[in-house]
Amino acid sequence: MRIAIIGAGLNGLACAIMLKRFGLECTVFERGQGPRDSGTGIYVWPQAMQVLRFVLRTRDFLGRGQPIEFLDTHDKQGRLIHSQPVRPEGLGIPAPAMMFLRTELFRLLAASLEARDIRYGMGCERLEDLGDQVRITFGNGEVLDFDLVIGADGVSSTVRSFVDPGMVPYDTGLVASRGVVAFRSPLLHSDRCQIFTSTYSRVVTYPLNEATSLRYWFAAYQHRNQPLLDRAGLLELFAALPEELLRMIGATEEKEILTHKLKALTGEGHWFRGRVVLLGDSIHAMLPTLGYGLTLGLENGFMLAQALVGHCDNSLESALRRYELRAAQRSRDMLKVMRDMTDLYYFEREGEVSKARLSPIVQRFHHLAQSTVF
Numbered sequence: 001m002r003i004a005i006i007g008a009g010l011n012g013l014a015c016a017i018m019l020k021r022f023g024l025e026c027t028v029f030e031r032g033q034g035p036r037d038s039g040t041g042i043y044v045w046p047q048a049m050q051v052l053r054f055v056l057r058t059r060d061f062l063g064r065g066q067p068i069e070f071l072d073t074h075d076k077q078g079r080l081i082h083s084q085p086v087r088p089e090g091l092g093i094p095a096p097a098m099m100f101l102r103t104e105l106f107r108l109l110a111a112s113l114e115a116r117d118i119r120y121g122m123g124c125e126r127l128e129d130l131g132d133q134v135r136i137t138f139g140n141g142e143v144l145d146f147d148l149v150i151g152a153d154g155v156s157s158t159v160r161s162f163v164d165p166g167m168v169p170y171d172t173g174l175v176a177s178r179g180v181v182a183f184r185s186p187l188l189h190s191d192r193c194q195i196f197t198s199t200y201s202r203v204v205t206y207p208l209n210e211a212t213s214l215r216y217w218f219a220a221y222q223h224r225n226q227p228l229l230d231r232a233g234l235l236e237l238f239a240a241l242p243e244e245l246l247r248m249i250g251a252t253e254e255k256e257i258l259t260h261k262l263k264a265l266t267g268e269g270h271w272f273r274g275r276v277v278l279l280g281d282s283i284h285a286m287l288p289t290l291g292y293g294l295t296l297g298l299e300n301g302f303m304l305a306q307a308l309v310g311h312c313d314n315s316l317e318s319a320l321r322r323y324e325l326r327a328a329q330r331s332r333d334m335l336k337v338m339r340d341m342t343d344l345y346y347f348e349r350e351g352e353v354s355k356a357r358l359s360p361i362v363q364r365f366h367h368l369a370q371s372t373v374f
Contacts (some may be wrong), residue, residue: 004146006124007153011280011297017055018305030191031123040178041216043291048298049095050374056272065098070192078242082355087161099206102200127162129274149276157282167269175223177259179252184213185244267332272320284331300327302373
């Protein structure tokens, strides 16, 4: 079976390795002219760490990230509101959560593929259903036929417009600025994500490398159709937060701060059409409220690989339908949890973020997290 994966992001690369581990050959096609190994930090929950352990075939990658054991929520004065263990007692989760530099994780995944497995400068422009095959027309004029096409081309997916043209991302009303900086403070700990709430906004920070004091942060707020804030604007917006957070943001070079409006999908609609199927942010792009986006993509990628190697019917459609049945509703439920938590953090009046309000949402999240593929 000839398989094409559209998009060489983290989900696309991981999916390609998973398929190869299960004995299926595939080629990844990327619109860009080179690896997508830029960006800031990426959080990986224990569920996805187990997928990566399978994908990378070694535990060595554990030394390339920073373990995270708690998610702590603070008020604007820095007082602790709620502490959530990443590995609740009694579940026996055999992996930590980890924070990675995106560049590091890209390189780890790309190193597990052959150079011929990824073709750059190959943007997918058009898909045609040929019945037992799919024809892809690329931006450089090349036309190739495949038995299966997997769309892992992100929130602005071209593949999604073929599978379900009515499914489009929505504007969440939020903006996120992200940065990585060497910074150390007694307020900021080496084993946890720390969330500092403010008025309709928050600052979140994770350790990336305790030895070098490298730290990832993102600041999110309502954009209200106003110009996006630069570093000075962020410092003004979050002036009421603890001084250490302001110094952290201020120590980040302006050119190193990535800022963009946040878009998301609901996961509703069709996940496949004929021999074309969606994966990752192309179908379930979510807000980074709990940093579960990549984890959900890796979980669903593993389900897709299982479906493809396990089906015994003559028709490939039964495998794709099984994947959709396993992945779609759980993903929609997870997206709903993220939306409810996002609403609490960003769209309710100050003071509503409390243990009483957070705990039921966190419980729903843990219930879904228990139903993972590992």
